[in-house]
Amino acid sequence: MRFPPTTLTPGELALRADVRAFLAAELPRREASGVSIGGGHDPAFSRALAERGWVGLSIPAAYGGAGRTAVERFVVVEELLAARAPVSAHWVADRQTAPTILRFGTEEQKQRFLPAIARGECSFAIGMSEPDAGSDLAAVRSAAVRDTAGWRLSGTKVWTSNAHQSDYFCVLCRTSPRGEDRHQGLSQLIVDLRGPGVTVNPIVTLDGGHHFNEVVLDEVFVPDELVLGAVGDGWRQVTSELAYERSGPDRWLSTLGVFTAFVDAARGTTSDATRAAVGHLTARYRTLRNLSLSVARLIDAGGAPAAEAALVKDLGTTFEKEVAETARALAGPYPDPDATDPLNRALARAILSLPSLTIRGGTTEILRTVAARELTK
Amino acid sequence: MTTANALTGPDPVLTETVAAILADHCAPQAVRDAEAGPGWAPALWDVLAEAGLTGVGVPEEFGGAGGTLADAAEIVRLTGYAAAPVPYADTVLVAAPALAAAGIRVPGGPVAAVPDPGALRAVRDGAAWTVTGRAAHVPYARTSAHLAAVADGPDGPVIVLLPAAGLDIVAGRDYAGEPRDTVTAAGVHVPAEAAAPYEVRGDAGWRAHGALARALQIAGALERALELTVAHATTRVQFGRPIAGFQAVQHLIAQLGEDVAAARMAAESAAAALAAGMPYPDVPTAKIVAGEAATRGSALAHQVHGAMGMTRECDLQLFTRRLWTWREEYGSETVWSRDLGDRVATHGGAGVWPLITTAI
Numbered sequence: 001m002r003f004p005p006t007t008l009t010p011g012e013l014a015l016r017a018d019v020r021a022f023l024a025a026e027l028p029r030r031e032a033s034g035v036s037i038g039g040g041h042d043p044a045f046s047r048a049l050a051e052r053g054w055v056g057l058s059i060p061a062a063y064g065g066a067g068r069t070a071v072e073r074f075v076v077v078e079e080l081l082a083a084r085a086p087v088s089a090h091w092v093a094d095r096q097t098a099p100t101i102l103r104f105g106t107e108e109q110k111q112r113f114l115p116a117i118a119r120g121e122c123s124f125a126i127g128m129s130e131p132d133a134g135s136d137l138a139a140v141r142s143a144a145v146r147d148t149a150g151w152r153l154s155g156t157k158v159w160t161s162n163a164h165q166s167d168y169f170c171v172l173c174r175t176s177p178r179g180e181d182r183h184q185g186l187s188q189l190i191v192d193l194r195g196p197g198v199t200v201n202p203i204v205t206l207d208g209g210h211h212f213n214e215v216v217l218d219e220v221f222v223p224d225e226l227v228l229g230a231v232g233d234g235w236r237q238v239t240s241e242l243a244y245e246r247s248g249p250d251r252w253l254s255t256l257g258v259f260t261a262f263v264d265a266a267r268g269t270t271s272d273a274t275r276a277a278v279g280h281l282t283a284r285y286r287t288l289r290n291l292s293l294s295v296a297r298l299i300d301a302g303g304a305p306a307a308e309a310a311l312v313k314d315l316g317t318t319f320e321k322e323v324a325e326t327a328r329a330l331a332g333p334y335p336d337p338d339a340t341d342p343l344n345r346a347l348a349r350a351i352l353s354l355p356s357l358t359i360r361g362g363t364t365e366i367l368r369t370v371a372a373r374e375l376t377k
Numbered sequence: 378m379t380t381a382n383a384l385t386g387p388d389p390v391l392t393e394t395v396a397a398i399l400a401d402h403c404a405p406q407a408v409r410d411a412e413a414g415p416g417w418a419p420a421l422w423d424v425l426a427e428a429g430l431t432g433v434g435v436p437e438e439f440g441g442a443g444g445t446l447a448d449a450a451e452i453v454r455l456t457g458y459a460a461a462p463v464p465y466a467d468t469v470l471v472a473a474p475a476l477a478a479a480g481i482r483v484p485g486g487p488v489a490a491v492p493d494p495g496a497l498r499a500v501r502d503g504a505a506w507t508v509t510g511r512a513a514h515v516p517y518a519r520t521s522a523h524l525a526a527v528a529d530g531p532d533g534p535v536i537v538l539l540p541a542a543g544l545d546i547v548a549g550r551d552y553a554g555e556p557r558d559t560v561t562a563a564g565v566h567v568p569a570e571a572a573a574p575y576e577v578r579g580d581a582g583w584r585a586h587g588a589l590a591r592a593l594q595i596a597g598a599l600e601r602a603l604e605l606t607v608a609h610a611t612t613r614v615q616f617g618r619p620i621a622g623f624q625a626v627q628h629l630i631a632q633l634g635e636d637v638a639a640a641r642m643a644a645e646s647a648a649a650a651l652a653a654g655m656p657y658p659d660v661p662t663a664k665i666v667a668g669e670a671a672t673r674g675s676a677l678a679h680q681v682h683g684a685m686g687m688t689r690e691c692d693l694q695l696f697t698r699r700l701w702t703w704r705e706e707y708g709s710e711t712v713w714s715r716d717l718g719d720r721v722a723t724h725g726g727a728g729v730w731p732l733i734t735t736a737i
Contacts, residue, residue, distance in 0.1 A: 314631070
């Protein structure tokens with residue numbers, strides 16, 4: 001594996017300056033909270049971003065997008081996340097649905113969905129995990145049977161972030177019975193989350209929050225024109241989608257708010273341990289960011305850095321936890337989820353969500369297996 | 378570097394050429410022979426010199442061979458990959474650039490660098506200087522014809538080029554058996570042309586060059602440790618299959634791969650940053666990240682190698698003993714973390730994001 005060092009071009013730096021100026025003006029008027037998929041849900045903010053061309057960045061101009069590169073998307077996204085902007089209304093569509101439709105979708109699907117995504121007016125959720133299919137995604141049991149000009153889909157999806165506030169989700173399901181090769185016979189169907197036969201039930205997380213849902217599909221009719229890509233090609237499509245999901249800034253920025261509050265509290269400290277922790281964590285942030293940026297550059301160069309993305313996600317998410325645990329160990333917070341001072345508030349929020357960071361989007365164990373397979377090839 | 382917008386890296390032909398030279402002249406047996414014999418590999422130095430590599434990064438008018446700092450950094454990384462028992466990094470990345478920047482002609486042959494500025498004192502003697510003091514743990518002092526040092530002078534630091542002949546040198550060694558000697562200067566006369574005020578160039582000083590050199594060597598050696606580890610895991614059979622087939626072992630290898638990736642990214646970014654004249658925050662970052670990677674990575678490599686890795690017979694120790702030395706030199710990860718942490722904390726949380734995303 002090779003991660004060529006890279007830096008931002010003048011054009012990319014200009015884009016960054018525009019985004020920073022926009023956020024400085026816009027965010028004080030809005031509630032910023034959380035990061036990425038678990039962040040604030042604010043469709044008006046997503047539309048305001050879209051007006052500037054910053055949603056669906058990599059969608060070509062022919063489909064209403066900005067026709068920008070993976071690195072330009074990286075630049076916008078890292079600024080949004082660092083500023084804790086409310087991005088969840090467009091997050092999944094921007095990060096992975098749009099690139100997947102662009103790569104595998106029909107012309108009609110591209111015309112129908114991509115311009116709407118780029119306007120910030122069409123939101124997606126992910127329909128992969130099931131009660132009995134988590135890391136072992138090919139074990140999905142949701143199944144669609146042939147019907148006139150379409151499919152009848154039944155099954156249950158879980159951990160569906162923001163299903164209750166999204167328009168569609170892409171459901172990975174069986175469209176033919178499981179045979180010798182369990183990766184065969186899978187397809188992705190685009191399902192209207194507000195359509196008949198779809199029931200969305202909340203799953204409340206241990207911090208009391210509601211981002212996750214269970215989505216029950218009871219003989220939901222999916223017309224042929226909403227089959228994403230080719231029938232039976234679902235596994236290949238989903239695994240390529242995972243590369244978009246894994247390497248980005250959302251995998252190392254989740255606890256930046258803890259770190260900045262920790263640094264503020266560390267001002268003027270005489271503690272060697274605290275000074276060393278600030279330096280150590282700053283150095284790690286800098287290096288992770290450069291690795292993550294390098295993967296975006298590899299994608300723009302036409303590569304498919306799936307193993308590299310897995311490696312960066314493992315490094316990034318274990319680091320996010322280390323940031324919070326280091327600040328906790330040195331700052332000695334009081335365990336108050338309603339704390340008003342910035343460090344205790346950020347720590348409370350982080351600690352109650354920390355275990356999820358190395359689970360969502362591929363567990364540590366899966367990622368290390370993927371990376372090792374490449375390293376021992 | 379084939380990627381658009383990549384930082385200006387070394388010429389890929391240079392990498393190939395140097396890697397081939399080191400593969401031919403610095404096989405593990407040559408490294409063992411150096412340790413068992415004179416403490417270094419003079420024949421390897423001669424090969425590098427004949428190939429024009431020992432003056433890379435130094436302008437020709439100061440005795441160098443031209444080329445960029447990026448080129449020099451790449452060669453240093455490759456010498457780490459080969460565990461090359463020569464003071465290449467110290468000569469080319471620490472001593473030579475500082476001498477040339479001060480207008481002092483760089484002599485041919487290895488130039489040992491005294492790691493600690495201020496270990497020696499310089500006083501004026503007319504236009505010339507007299508140098509006294511003692512410096513410990515000087516790499517390759519006894520095998521080099523010249524030493525370079527930043528001495529304390531009457532009006533600030535002075536860089537001096539010292540002939541080894543005038544010094545009292547007591548042999549010492551590091552974990553890898555490389556020379557780390559104690560040097561005593563008892564009123565050594567240094568002519569005017571071999572000394573000059575040392576202009577501290579912001580963050581691009583002596584210690585930064587040394588830290589970058591060691592970070593690059595670590596990145597190279599750790600990559601080799603990963604290759605050795607993969608080779609071992611895919612051939613060593615237990616319970617009827619190669620141990621690379623066990624998930625527990627795979628995960629150790631993946632983590633080692635992460636350490637290699639982090640160390641190399643940090644070191645190469647720092648080389649580019651220093652070349653661009655803005656070593657902060659990338660040089661401190663490089664020594665911190667490389668030092669941490671050396672620590673965790675060497676432990677992982679040994680864990681996979683099992684008992685065999687604890688023997689002199691196994692090649693792994695040629696690299697891990699160097700990793701354990703290099704992480705301490707020119708400031709350990711702890712020392713640099715405190716320095717960087719001080720500076721970051723001064724600017725508060727609002728300064729963190731601009732610093733992390735600084736464009737080189």
